[in-house]
Amino acid sequence: MTGDKIDISVTVNGRRYRRAVEPRRLLADFLRYDLRLTGTHVGCAHGVCGACTVSIDGRTARSCLTFAVQVDGAELETVEGLAPDAELSAIQAAFHRNHALQCGFCTPGFLMAARQLLAETLTPTEEEVRTALSGNLCRCTGYVNIVRAVMSAAEDLRANREASHV
Amino acid sequence: MSDPRPVFRHIGRPVPRQEDDRLLRGYGAYVDDLPEPPGTLYLGCVRSPVAHARILSIDLAEALQMPGVVAGYTAADLTPSIRTMEPDRPKPGYKATFRDVMPTDRVRYVGDTVAVLLAEDPYLLEDALETVFVDYEALPVVVSIEDAIAEGAAAVHDDIEGNIPFAGEYKTEGFDAVFASAHLVVKDTFRSARMAGVSLEPRGVMASYDKGKGALTLWSSTQIPHLLQASLGELLDMAESRIRVVAPDVGGGFGIKAHVYPEEVIAAALARRHGGTVKWIGDRQDDFVTSTHARDYRYDVEMALAQDGTILAVRNRLHVNIGAYACFPFGSSAEAGGGAIYLPGAYKFAHYAYATHSVFTNTAPVGVYRGVAAPIAHFAQEGLIDRAAAALGIDKLEMRRKNLVQPEDLPFTNAAGITSDTQSHAACLEQALAAIDYDGFRRDHPRGEIRDGKRYGIGIACITEHTGQGASRYRTRGLHRVPGFEGATVRMTADGRLVAAVSQSTQGQGHLTVFAQIIAEHLGIDPSAISVEEGDTATTPFGSGTFASRAAVVAGGAVFRASEALAAKLKRIAGHHLEVAPEDVELVDGEARVAGSDMTMSFRELAAIAHSLEARPLPDGEEYGLESRAFYDPPNVSIANAVHAAVVSVDVGTGRVAVERYAVAHDCGRMINPMLVAGQVHGGVAQGIGEALMEAVVYDEDGQLLTTQLLDYLLPSTCDIPDITMAHIESETDATLGGFKGAGEGGVIGAVPAVAGAVNDALGETGAFVNQLPLRPETILALLRPVAD
Amino acid sequence: MKPKAFRYHRPADKADALRMLAEEDEDARPLAGGQSLVPLMNLRFAAPSALIDLNACADLATITVADGVLEIGAMVRQREAELSPVVIEACPLVAEALALNGHPATRHRGTVGGTIAHADPVAELSGVAVALDAEIVIERQGGRRTVPAADFFLDALTTVVEPGEMVTAVRFPVLAPGTVTAFVETGMRGHGLAVAGIAAALRIAGGRIDWVRLAAIGVSPVPVRLAALEEALTGRALGEVESAIAGVADPLGDADLLDNLEGSSAYRRELVPTLVARAVRVAVDKMGVAA
Structure with a gap:
């Protein structure tokens, strides 16, 4: 009734899942309803708002613009994987400290996008932070504290890196 | 009765939010994140593709044959079990308004629901919705205010003559003579865009009916759980005791979710009919088409002045396009009434x-949205001050300084009859000017200068924000379906821990944290140890809900009062057992202490005594338990104020306006948490910049909605909002409990006139002034043209 | 907003993909990055009968430079091309244009071939292709043709690609030493969709513009080569750029102009000379030569 399903195997946040999915099933729906990883949110389903941003093989992507069949064999990370231990990650902690979230709906997408940026550089300018996050919409914060939080997280991560090199 | 408490331990601190941890980990639970009970059916709505038409026939036959489809209903099947919504009951000056959750014979806007389907899977549901065939007979369409009030215009509702369900008039005594005697009258027509609230989470609802108990539980992304519960009871003819409404995590609201929507009622009715769970999750297109729109005002304003720049009188003729239906609970008059008195x-x-007039048209219903009419009222007012200053040759700032309400004028009753005991306009103005470096800007940017292809301008807006309105205010405004008060329960459990339940619901404002701070202040315990709950009608006291900047003032007052009473009881019990007077007991660090001694009792001991779980008894006359419930209904309205300062650049080649710098000096009375106040202001400013520069819902002349995606309806992104400098002033008011004023809407109210004023400033010697939002680059380029030539 | 059902194929290489495309019906579509197609499917504006998912075709994801041509395989990710030292060396305008296209998360998936084949009127890379006389390689099972960019775009979202065919590569000329480039655009937002944009590449010799290529995106359903402006600018000293541009009465000629919520056709007409002047200035500034 739901068309021919295709078996896929995917690793999400380090855990392997095998499921059969209809080709048209969007990755966002697969994560949310099939795997019950509901931290990834759908704000527009047409690729504009960025709330559904996840990481596919180490690079951010819109899960509303990807079909679940396409991630067969891939390694995914979602917001639920950002703080596997009790401690929040540096970016999450900076969001908390700087009041960079209000309703929290867009937050997982921002966290994933910020993480991508800081994986590429720990010395971003404010301008670079703004450009890197411009594909994520937030209606609550005016972005002011999000930008501050990412700058602050970069600083913390730089300090950690320096400390670990001592 | 309120303790003024000169020194605060928890109120006023930038406490990081207790809400954050789970949201940051992806453990938030918005409606669509909740586990679905087995057998959940998905509700889909067939929306009218035409703006005004008679429904001739609806054919569900093909849809009912589609895979996964369980049932389909038209209004004829459904409405007998659902009563008609009555947003406005007849009262003097207000016409009764009605809305069927599904219209029976006639659609009135693109998006009206004509049929619904239930299916086992959301993908199959969408497949089936495409196969429903509806035959319409077109009726004449009115889209704009001007269309709708024209002689002979088609009626959107047959019983509403001239398409005006609400009109109001007001004039101060002696107005005409003063106006006629003025040295100068400046006037213009100011128009907002129609807007969409665009919470990042679209609306959604899940309704479960327990056949055995005859009870309904409805999870909704609503701002008004208690009013929704009451409304469902009324519309479905069910006892409220059999209805539980839960607002789980809600992904932004901004007023849009402070209305009762047809999908909530239909989902509940079908859950009852099917004896199971029915879920509707709006997508972004649904949201643009069917969630309430906002603004869509026409302000025709005239300002009369003396030669020295003193404003003598203002005349305001206001029309609000409220779309096809009045919304519950605010009715037809919220925008038009508010829009008139904010000015x-x-x-x-x-x-x-x-x-002032509310006007029905064949467009989506317009409801309350952050700031309601205030951004445009101030856009008009500040815009006219700019025009008058230019005409009189007076400096713009001097014009404002001359006309602001000053400290010596307080308490002040303004020309619309609104009284406030504290306002700090002059102080805010000076702080905002300092924060934006107004003098430096004027030095660096000579009038008329074009630098790197850009003109620069600075805008100043002095605004007020009507917050924390109480029952008396809503009655005065004719909004009889809005209660106005809030309630709170503060309880110490038998293990000595603190929990609270508040009548509000939260969409990200940080209620749990600020209410915990208020409780902590009275109970002497760290706010992080206090668990606050909202949004569930089964566990929280009745109240109005979250809208109109009321949480801190009204619910804050209820929490304040309940906390005070609980603290008093703990002190009585401790005093009894420590053999001192209750007033000699203080609550600090989770224990009761006799001031100036080392005699203490832990909360755990006190809780055990109150719950009769240890040897020591309660003092005579005390009730068991440690629970305090209070309601708070503030007097009328409390007026917060702010001055916003914006620096913009205007690209003379493209007309594009960019906000370069931004500062706000803000006064919401005593702040409970300055970090969260700043967050409210930041978010509001961003919405105001969006309103000023880019956001617009557009209908064509046939009433077709042209903006149904985020590619068409533009929201500001990180590259459109600059960093924002904040200065806080905390005027002491004893008009409200705790001295709190609201802070939710000032950001947007100030940003619209500040940005528009900065553009006026940049246009400088061209003599042009903006009067229509958004300030599209093309429009601005046209205003610049005489200079370019 | 859920797509309609479709048949799904995942070929391992180009030959496999072309065979599947040949075997499928007319409404089958290749799926590249999906950043443009999937939104249309979610909105049900597009409902392909089948998708041939090219994401496993490693032989479509190569970047090569040979014989003065930078050939970028259709499945090279936009982000990869944007950051590729090979691309930046051979034809930096490609990288500059891609940096303005969408956002990191969409460029990680979105491909060079995908943005060209989708033919969105505001796609930056299409403007680069038209400005630089790039060639689009189109293949079908047993056939291959190369179409100049100027002939490739027929209308908004419409190209010469026929059912059974797909774009397999885009061939940009390697720019001669000394060429400077700029992509300049304007829109309602600080970093959003453009209302109009200009791709520019030029060389200076003896203080004069020796060679210049210009195309506009966003103003018309297809990218517009600005030949009249190129002619007017060629041979001009840098100080004469503005006057040379102003001297061209109608730089857009008889191109159909877009007229929509973002701006009228008159507005777009007004933007073109302004943006061209800026693009020339930005490009020239990269040489360290005062304009």
Whole structure:
């Protein structure tokens, strides 16, 4: 009734899942309803708002613009994987400290996008932070504290890196 | 009765939010994140593709044959079990308004629901919705205010003559004579865009009916759980005791979710009919088409002045396009009524006259949205001050300084009859000017200068924000379906821990944290140890809900009062057992202490005594338990104020406006948590910049909605909002419990006139002034053209 | 907003993909990055009968430079091309244009071939292709043709690609030493969709513009080569750029102009000379030569 399903195997946040999915099933729906990883949110389903941003093989992507069949064999990370231990990650902690979230709906997408940026550089300018996050919409914060939080997280991560090199 | 408490331990601190941890980990639970009970059916709505038409026939036959489809209903099947919504009951000056959750014979806007389907899977549901065939007979369409009020215009509702369900008039005594005697009258027509609230989470609802108990549980992304519960009871003819409404995590609201929507009622009715769970999750297109729109005002305003720049009188003729239906609970008059009274704002002119009108059209219903009419009222007012200053050759700042309500004028009753005991316009103005470096800007940017292809301008807006409105205010405004009060329960459990339940619901404002701070202040315990709950009608006291900047003031007051009473009881019990007077007991660090001694009792001991779980008894006359419930209904309205300062650049080649710098000096009375106040202001400013520069819902002349995606309806992104500098002033008011004023809407109210004023400033010697939002690059380029030539 | 059902194929290489495309019906579509197609499917504006998912075709994801041509395989990710030292060396305008296209998360998936084949009127890379006389390689099972960019775009979202065919590569000329480039655009937002944009590449010799290529995106359903402006600018000293541009009465000629919520056709007409002047200035500034 739901068309021919295709078996896929995917690793999400380090855990392997095998499921059969209809080709048209969007990755966002697969994560949310099939795997019950509901931290990834759908704000527009047409690729504009960025709330559904996840990481596919180490690079951010819109899960509303990807079909679940396409991630067969891939390694995914979602917001639920950002703080596997009790401690929040540096970016999450900076969001908390700087009041960079209000309703929290867009937050997982921002966290994933910020993480991508800081994986590429720990010395971003404010301008670079703004450009890197411009594909994520937030209606609550005016972005002011999000930008501050990412700058602050970069600083913390730089300090950690320096400390670990001592 | 309130303790003024000169020194605060928890109120006023930038406490990081207790809400954050789970949201940051992806453990938030918004409606669509909740586990679905087995057998959940998905609700889909067939929306009218035409703006005004008679429904001739609806054919569900093919849809009912589609895979996964369980049932389909038209209004004829459904409405007998659902009563008609009555957003406005008849009262003097207000016409009764009605809305069927599904219209029976006639659609009135693109998006009206004509049929619904239930299916086992959301993908199959969408497949089936495409196969429903509806035959319409077109009726004449009215889209704009001008269309709708024209002679002979088609009626959107047959019983509403001239398409005007609400009109109001007001004039101060002696207005005409003063107005006629003025040295100068400046006037213009100011128009907002129609807007969409665009919470990042679209609306959604899940309704479960327990056949055995005859009870309904409804999870909704609503701002008004208690009013929704009451409304469902009324519309479905069910006892409220059999209805539980839960607002789980809600992904932004901004007023849009403070209305009762047809999908909530239909989902509940079908859950009852099917004896199971029915879920509707709106997508972004649904949201643009069917969630309430906002603004869509036409302000025709005239300002009369003396030669020295003193504002003498203002005349305001206001029309609000409210779309096809009035919304529950605010009815047809919230926008038009508010839009008229917001206008005097920060200025002390003595004479004011208005004529205000709500206008029905064949467009989506317009409801409350952050700031309601205030951003445009201030856009008009500040815009006219700019025009008058230019005409009189007076400096713009001097014009404002001259006309602001000053400390010596307080308490002040403005020309619209609104009284406030504290306002700090002059102080805010000076702080905002310092924060934006107004003098430095004027030095660096000579008038008319074009630098790197850009003109620069600075805008100042002095605004007021009507917050924390109580029952008396809503009654005065004719909004009889809005209660106005809030309630809170503060309880110490038998293990000595603190929990609270508040009548509000939260969409990200940080209620749990600020209410915990208020409780902590009275109970002497760290706020992080206090668990606060909202949004569930089964566990929280009745109240109005979250809208109109009321949580801190009204619910804060209820929490304040309940906390005070609980603290008093703990002190009585401790005093009894420590053999001192209750007033000699203080609550600090989770224990009761006798001031100036080392005698203490832990909360755990006190809780055990109160719950009769240890040897020591309660003092005579005390009730068991440690629970305090209080309601708070503030007097009328409390007026917060702010001054916003914006620096913009205007690209003379493209007309594009960019906000370069931004500062706000803000006064919401005593702040509970300055970090969260700043967050509210930041978010509001961003929405105001969006409103000023880019956001617009557009219909064509046939009533077709052209903006149904985020590619068409533009929201500001990180590259459109600059960093924002904040200065806080905390005027002491004893008008409200705790001295709190609201802070939710000032950001947007100030940003619209500040950005528009900065553009006026940049246009400088061209003599052009903006009067229509958004300030599209093309429009601005046209205003610049005489200079370019 | 859920797509309609479709048949799904995942070929391992180009030959496999072309065979599947040949075997499928007319409404089958290749799926590249999906950043443009999937939104249309979610909105049900597009409902392909089948998708041939090219994401496993490693032989479509190569970047090569040979014989003065930078050939970028259709499945090279936009982000990869944007950051590729090979691309930046051979034809930096490609990288500059891609940096303005969408956002990191969409460029990680979105491909060079995908943005060209989708033919969105505001796609930056299409403007680069038209400005630089790039060639689009189109293949079908047993056939291959190369179409100049100027002939490739027929209308908004419409190209010469026929059912059974797909774009397999885009061939940009390697720019001669000394060429400077700029992509300049304007829109309602600080970093959003453009209302109009200009791709520019030029060389200076003896203080004069020796060679210049210009195309506009966003103003018309297809990218517009600005030949009249190129002619007017060639041979001009840098100080004469503005006057040379102003001297061209109608730089857009008889191109159909877009007229929509973002701006009228008159507005777009007004933007073109302004943006061209800026693009020339930005490009020239990269040489360290004062304009």
